[in-house]
Each structure stands twice: as C-alpha cells, then as structure tokens.
Amino acid sequence: GQSLEQPSEVTAVEGAIVQINCTYQTSGFYGLSWYQQHDGGAPTFLSYNALDGLEETGRFSSFLSRSDSYGYLLLQELQMKDSASYFCAVRVEGGSTLGRLYFGRGTQLTVWP
C-alpha cells in the first residue's frame, strides 16, 4: 500500500519562512507533488520533484530525497494569502496504477499578521 505523513497544522507570521515535511512509504515511486487548497476551493498544483534536490518556483521551493523517502515544501516571505491547506502527493507507476497520485491528509497553514 501507500502511506504519506505530513503535519496536520503549521502556524507562522507574515514574512517568515515555513517548511512542511512529507514522508512516504510507497511502491513504484515516481515523484512527489505539492498542492495548495484554499478553504472552499479546488486544489491547485504547486510543484513536482522526480529527482533528488531542490526545485524553486518564486517564493516556494520543494525538496526531495528519494533515499530517505522524504520531501518538503518551503514557503518564504509568507503572506496572509498563503494561509491554506497543503497536500503532498506521490505519483506511482507500474501495474494497474498508471500514473495516479496518492495524497496525504494535508497540512493547514495559518499565517498571522
């Protein structure tokens, strides 16, 4: 089976840096994605790591260590609008899974002024 662990809640103040960790146990691992979801909204794609290392996209960065089955999402220069839920998701391949994603339970980020 597949399992992902991420903290349920994280809080930080505007302008700060926050890191949301994700550990996974999976077979057929292909890559790790991150999604953002505001209350009442749809999940939106943030980043994807297939190889070890850091991917940077503006204020957001994502890291992957395949040997440690671990990744994180780093949010810099936090803004109030970053308050949302963040989901990690593993992409798996092989057999009947055909590129599907398995999602973690999500981390609720609250940014305080």
Next chain:
Amino acid sequence: NAGVTQTPKFRVLKTGQSMTLLCAQDMNHEYMYWYRQDPGMGLRLIHYSVGEGTTAKGEVPDGYNVSRLKKQNFLLGLESAAPSQTSVYFCASSYLTGTSGRAGEQFFGPGTRLTVL
C-alpha cells in the same frame, strides 16, 4: 479555456436516491479522475480513466460507477445514495505522460458539495 468544469455545484439527496455528477475538460487530457474529500482525510481516489471508453477503480470505489463515453467528459454515478457519501467531490484531469517537472500535475474542477440525508 474553461479548464475543468463540474455540474452541479451543490446537491442534497435523500438516502436511496440516485444522481450523476458531470465533469468536462477542454484541455484534451487523456487521464481523468474522480476524488472525494472529507474533513481530515485528504483526497481519496474513487475511479479514474486513462482514455475514452476505459475506467478503473481507485481507493474507494464502492457505491459509485463511472463512464467515459467521450474523451472530454467523465461521469460519476451514485445509484443508491447513502449518508456516508456526503462529501465534496472533485474531478481532475491530466496529460497522458509527463517527463518534465509537471508530470505530477493534475487540473482540478471547482468541486460538487453533496449532502445525503
């Protein structure tokens, strides 16, 4: 482009009633998915499709059926609704394969909020 659209946005059913949720995408994506989202549970895959005329079961398929008669549409049916199916339902779509940094990207619709009494 509208992206991924879902119909209806809200619905209230009584136990035992049936309904169909419609998902449409205009991005010519091969893959389409139906998820349900419950508080504290993240997104769980119900059924998915890798192309027109094909469907497959996800993690929580019981009580649901799907059809993909046209590439752009993916229908989710509840034959006999139960209170346990009260949830927010999201449809998503993605490209067939991906070798770039967006291989793990799925495009989500706005969701359908379903209550079963």
